[in-house]
Amino acid sequence: MSPQLTLQTPLELAPSDVPTYLEQLWSPEQQGSTGTGANTFCLLVWQPAWAEQQLVRSGRLQGPITGQQSKELIASGRQAVIDADLPLSTPPLDGSVIEAAATFSGNESMEDLRGQYIDPALSALQPRRLITLAPTINDGQSLETMVAAYCPLPEEGGGTAACGDVVVLRGGRAALQEGMNILQPLLPQSMPSWVWWNGFLDEAPALMEQLASAPRRLIIDTAIGRPRHCLELLSQRVGSGQAVNDLNWLRLRSWHETLAMVFDPPHRRDALSHVVQLDVDVEGHHPAQGLLLTAWIADRLGWDLLSSQEVEDGVASVFRRSDGVEVKFHLMSVPMGQPSVHAGQLVGLRMVCQPEQGKGMCVILCAESGGCMRLEGGGMADLDLIEEVVPVQHSTPEMDVARLLSGGHDSTNPLLASAAPLAARLLA
Amino acid sequence: MTATITNPLRVGLRQERVISPQCLVIFGASGDLTHRKLVPALFELFKQRRLPSEFALLGCARRPWSDQEFRGKMAEAMPSKVEEQPEAWEQFSAKLFYEPVDLQKPEDVVRLGGRLELIDQQCATRGNRTFYLSVSPKFYGSGCRSLADAGLLKDPKRSRVVIEKPFGRDYGSAQALNHVVQSCGQENQIFRIDHYLGKETVQNILVLRFANTIFEPIWNRNYISSVQITAAETVGVEERAGYYETSGALRDMVQNHLTQMLAITAMEAPGRFDQEAIRTEKAKVLQAARLADELEPWNCCVRGQYGPGGTQDSPLEGYRQEPGVDHNSTTETYVALKLFIDNWRWQGVPFYVRTGKRLAKRVSEVVLTFREAPVHLFDAATGGPTANQLILRIQPDEGAEFRFDVKSPGSGMRSRPIDMEFSYDESFGEPSDEGYVRLLADAMLGDPTLFTRSDEVEAAWRLYTPLLELIEDSPWQLPIHPYESRTWGPAAADALLARDGLLWRRP
Numbered sequence: 064m065s066p067q068l069t070l071q072t073p074l075e076l077a078p079s080d081v082p083t084y085l086e087q088l089w090s091p092e093q094q095g096s097t098g099t100g101a102n103t104f105c106l107l108v109w110q111p112a113w114a115e116q117q118l119v120r121s122g123r124l125q126g127p128i129t130g131q132q133s134k135e136l137i138a139s140g141r142q143a144v145i146d147a148d149l150p151l152s153t154p155p156l157d158g159s160v161i162e163a164a165a166t167f168s169g170n171e172s173m174e175d176l177r178g179q180y181i182d183p184a185l186s187a188l189q190p191r192r193l194i195t196l197a198p199t200i201n202d203g204q205s206l207e208t209m210v211a212a213y214c215p216l217p218e219e220g221g222g223t224a225a226c227g228d229v230v231v232l233r234g235g236r237a238a239l240q241e242g243m244n245i246l247q248p249l250l251p252q253s254m255p256s257w258v259w260w261n262g263f264l265d266e267a268p269a270l271m272e273q274l275a276s277a278p279r280r281l282i283i284d285t286a287i288g289r290p291r292h293c294l295e296l297l298s299q300r301v302g303s304g305q306a307v308n309d310l311n312w313l314r315l316r317s318w319h320e321t322l323a324m325v326f327d328p329p330h331r332r333d334a335l336s337h338v339v340q341l342d343v344d345v346e347g348h349h350p351a352q353g354l355l356l357t358a359w360i361a362d363r364l365g366w367d368l369l370s371s372q373e374v375e376d377g378v379a380s381v382f383r384r385s386d387g388v389e390v391k392f393h394l395m396s397v398p399m400g401q402p403s404v405h406a407g408q409l410v411g412l413r414m415v416c417q418p419e420q421g422k423g424m425c426v427i428l429c430a431e432s433g434g435c436m437r438l439e440g441g442g443m444a445d446l447d448l449i450e451e452v453v454p455v456q457h458s459t460p461e462m463d464v465a466r467l468l469s470g471g472h473d474s475t476n477p478l479l480a481s482a483a484p485l486a487a488r489l490l491a
Numbered sequence: 492m493t494a495t496i497t498n499p500l501r502v503g504l505r506q507e508r509v510i511s512p513q514c515l516v517i518f519g520a521s522g523d524l525t526h527r528k529l530v531p532a533l534f535e536l537f538k539q540r541r542l543p544s545e546f547a548l549l550g551c552a553r554r555p556w557s558d559q560e561f562r563g564k565m566a567e568a569m570p571s572k573v574e575e576q577p578e579a580w581e582q583f584s585a586k587l588f589y590e591p592v593d594l595q596k597p598e599d600v601v602r603l604g605g606r607l608e609l610i611d612q613q614c615a616t617r618g619n620r621t622f623y624l625s626v627s628p629k630f631y632g633s634g635c636r637s638l639a640d641a642g643l644l645k646d647p648k649r650s651r652v653v654i655e656k657p658f659g660r661d662y663g664s665a666q667a668l669n670h671v672v673q674s675c676g677q678e679n680q681i682f683r684i685d686h687y688l689g690k691e692t693v694q695n696i697l698v699l700r701f702a703n704t705i706f707e708p709i710w711n712r713n714y715i716s717s718v719q720i721t722a723a724e725t726v727g728v729e730e731r732a733g734y735y736e737t738s739g740a741l742r743d744m745v746q747n748h749l750t751q752m753l754a755i756t757a758m759e760a761p762g763r764f765d766q767e768a769i770r771t772e773k774a775k776v777l778q779a780a781r782l783a784d785e786l787e788p789w790n791c792c793v794r795g796q797y798g799p800g801g802t803q804d805s806p807l808e809g810y811r812q813e814p815g816v817d818h819n820s821t822t823e824t825y826v827a828l829k830l831f832i833d834n835w836r837w838q839g840v841p842f843y844v845r846t847g848k849r850l851a852k853r854v855s856e857v858v859l860t861f862r863e864a865p866v867h868l869f870d871a872a873t874g875g876p877t878a879n880q881l882i883l884r885i886q887p888d889e890g891a892e893f894r895f896d897v898k899s900p901g902s903g904m905r906s907r908p909i910d911m912e913f914s915y916d917e918s919f920g921e922p923s924d925e926g927y928v929r930l931l932a933d934a935m936l937g938d939p940t941l942f943t944r945s946d947e948v949e950a951a952w953r954l955y956t957p958l959l960e961l962i963e964d965s966p967w968q969l970p971i972h973p974y975e976s977r978t979w980g981p982a983a984a985d986a987l988l989a990r991d992g993l994l995w996r997r998p
């Protein structure tokens with residue numbers, strides 16, 4: 064990883080002075096002293112870090128506030144779940160944890176380094192500009208605008224330093240709104256711009272609209288926010304032609320791969336034309352990821368959605384295969400004692416294939432972290448049973464975002480683009 | 492066998508490493524390789540979403556084309572691919588640019604530097620550049636020098652050069668060329684391409700050997716009696732007579748493709764899956780390889796040349812009748828060789844290598860023949876005991892085959908061989924990519940694992956030096972044996988194995 068060289072201590076400027084200041088910083092006259100401005104990309108991050116702010120304020124987590132998803136933050140969130148008497152299956156950074164933490168007493172000082180603490184996975188990509196919008200839990204806080212330039216040190220024998228800058232806008236929501244007008248000039252058209260909405264997708268729709276318009280590329284996480292809103296937003300953005308990346312979809316990659324692998328042997332492929340039942344188990348009450356996987360399967364296998372409804376324990380739907388046969392789908396919410404930090408992660412999948420003649424087949428995939436006993440039950444004994452364990456991924460959101468940025472795609476993954484509208488309809 | 496249904500869940504699922512923003516510069520962009528292999532491979536990468544959006548391809552050649560003309564020429568050269576996905580082609584072709592450049596003219600290369608900076612601005616390619624020398628081999632050294640002199644290879648992290656085969660004409664010229672290119676940049680910036688290494692099945696040899704416990708313990712002289720490596724083509728010299736007359740099968744195929752297959756088949760296990768560890772093991776095994784009879788190489792080498800053949804309805808011309816070929820040419824279109832590898836693993840195991848044009852079948856494969864069982868308890872239904880064979884099919888029908896004896900049905904206890912097969916196309920949902928797709932991606936990723944290092948190239952040339960010298964100094968000692976087109980080569984090649992009591996496999 065390239066170490067960071069801060070060319071200057073973060074400088075606090077009036078918002079209106081920031082564009083001019085940065086323009087001068089990278090002007091040809093200045094380049095000899097500051098290195099060359101990297102011709103890479105700009106990343107704008109909505110970084111509320113509500114849980115971290117509340118936990119630091121209440122003294123349950125040691126600061127500074129960084130906006131990073133650290134182990135300490137997750138552990139503190141889990142402890143808050145217990146202290147607030149929330150169900151143990153509550154994800155540690157869930158909205159209910161934030162609400163509960165807001166009631167915790169305490170007024171610890173909070174050094175706030177959001178936007179200044181750059182994850183090595185991101186800094187290695189040498190972003191030209193990292194703009195962080197850091198709303199504070201104190202809604203009345205006035206706007207602070209800070210600017211710093213940094214250069215990853217050129218490695219031995221390497222070329223010239225390609226430098227970037229960091230801009231942080233911090234304050235209460237109303238104050239942040241004041242700073243919005245400086246963003247446009249800070250995101251030049253000549254460079255790809257990405258907007259990473261690292262917060263609840265339903266917490267500030269107007270602001271998201273303002274920040275994340277095309278051609279800016281959007282990074283969201285459909286595991287954060289009300290499920291229906293998350294899927295509708297994803298579907299609507301994909302439909303508009305904007306390049307959208309969903310971290311929740313990205314986390315499905317080993318499920319995609321494992322399920323595809325089951326059907327790689329030629330003699331099993333025909334079974335895909337005879338699926339009669341699909342069951343998906345997810346952690347807790349957030350079905351977005353499970354529905355995205357289901358929508359992908361349905362799209363790839365050419366199923367039409369006949370009906371879908373929310374039921375007590377999840378979602379129940381009926382699809383119709385291309386040969387007219389119905390496929391029953393059930394997504395079930397399963398409470399987990401030690402839930403993942405991401406709400407609604409997949410626990411298991413069962414696919415029952417029943418040809419008109421011959422023996423049927425039952426495919427069961429289980430998450431490495433969970434068990435499959437529920438899916439293994441239910442009278443599957445007369446079917447050929449194929450079971451696989453899906454490995455758990457341990458990448459942080461920052462690593463997943465870095466992976467997306469390094470690829471630099473300017474369009475939505477076609478599989479996601481096809482699955483998103485169907486996933487939204489499953490919950491409509 | 493039923494037709495293979497594509498696995499619908501596999502489509503679009505490739506989990507590939509991500510290529511950084513990049514400008515690929517192809518010198519010799521008006522040539523054959525660019526429109527036949529390179530641009531189609533890049534278009535494939537684009538369709539698979541493996542190219543970053545910040546990507547540009549800058550074609551360079553002496554012809555005074557514009558960007559638009561270059562795009563048009565590329566589209567003309569691959570009409571079916573363009574028609575199949577016109578929208579994708581439209582998006583992809585917007586990333587194609589052209590700059591007239593003569594690599595021998597410094598002012599042209601300086602101008603190229605300016606154009607690249609403009610492309611960096613326009614396409615945000617971040618100064619990452621891969622220079623692909625698809626030019627005449629005589630310009631490899633001077634081309635690298637021009638790029639270095641213009642400062643385009645200054646940053647080893649962001650710039651690299653891909654050099655096509657042949658890398659040199661013999662040991663001495665390869666050494667000299669290595670000396671030149673290494674003075675222009677670091678070794679890890681030089682990507683000597685051998686498209687055989689891009690093939691899934693060649694890479695699969697590594698996985699097969701080093702990811703399974705069942706093969707490695709028997710992958711040695713104790714269990715393997717011989718190895719055959721074949722690369723047979725059905726086509727003749729086609730439009731490449733000019734080049735082929737100066738190279739022949741030994742330089743065109745054996746020194747590079749077949750030797751690489753030999754190295755991967757025979758190398759020791761690397762300590763880790765790491766570019767340097769793998770290339771070091773390949774170089775070591777090539778350094779231990781030798782002709783079976785270095786003092787009298789005619790005892791271990793057969794050269795051939797295809798003559799007329801075919802049928803009355805579709806006759807095939809002989810090599811000497813091909814356009815551009817000398818009527819008295821002594822260039823070999825077929826070579827068969829016997830080699831040994833002097834190390835603990837392979838001492839005494841013969842490696843038979845053959846390649847030829849206008850042979851009976853297009854096939855590339857590695858065949859490992861195992862020693863016979865020490866005692867034959869059963870009668871063989873086929874008349875005699877059959878040795879176990881592991882056949883690694885490189886192309887076509889990429890896959891593997893394992894031949895072993897089973898009980899022949901019936902009341903007696905007679906054995907007969909059967910084949911256990913694995914086919915890439917059938918076992919995975921999608922057909923394998925062309926070698927160039929993989930190698931272009933690897934070059935842009937800066938991963939040289941599948942490219943040959945300087946010491947490998949030199950070791951490969953050194954291996955064949957006695958033959959090259961003999962052909963140069965006293966060619967009558969390695970006569971050209973004519974063979975009929977679309978047969979398995981000259982009878983002398985069969986005799987080479989017959990002396991050891993063996994037969995070439997008829998794939």
